[in-house]
Amino acid sequence: MTAKQRTGNAPGQGRQPTLVKPGERSAVLHARVSPAQRAKVERNGGAQWVRTLIDAAPEKTS
Numbered sequence: 001m002t003a004k005q006r007t008g009n010a011p012g013q014g015r016q017p018t019l020v021k022p023g024e025r026s027a028v029l030h031a032r033v034s035p036a037q038r039a040k041v042e043r044n045g046g047a048q049w050v051r052t053l054i055d056a057a058p059e060k061t062s
Helices: 035-044 047-057
Strands: 019-021
Touching: 035 047
Parallel strands: none
Antiparallel strands: none
């Protein structure tokens, strides 16, 4: 008996991209924070809370 060989990925396999809004892919943002700041973010709603803060902040014009 011969072993079945892998033929690579088929379309639609693998992890699907995270969508923030319908039809919009998310981008990854890394920020260094203190343990207390991280705990505060988690208590206030995590990533969704951070997104809300970013959307509400005024644009800085220079």
